[in-house]
Amino acid sequence: MADKFDDATQKELANFVEAEQAQARLHSSIHMLTSMCWDKCVTGTPSTRFSRSEEGCLANCVDRFLDTSLFMVKKIEEQRAQHGQLS
Numbered sequence: 001m002a003d004k005f006d007d008a009t010q011k012e013l014a015n016f017v018e019a020e021q022a023q024a025r026l027h028s029s030i031h032m033l034t035s036m037c038w039d040k041c042v043t044g045t046p047s048t049r050f051s052r053s054e055e056g057c058l059a060n061c062v063d064r065f066l067d068t069s070l071f072m073v074k075k076i077e078e079q080r081a082q083h084g085q086l087s
Helices: 007-041 052-086
Strands: none
Touching: 007 052
8 A cells, every 4th residue: 555655755754653653662661660660659549648758769669770771772883883983
């Protein structure tokens, strides 16, 4: 079906699909982060406010998740750069 479109339309469609997939990955990561940190940090019955320990735990959980994600992205980029230099 994509063969029926000209090159510019195919490229635009590919870019759109790529952007939608990136957005889906982001939503999936946010869902995973929310679930993981909630299970780890919220120990009591939820009310209108988190306890002080829950707030601290949630903040630390999110920070560590983001730190780990950034670390992994940097490592993957380094590996790609090394493979690019070897080719």
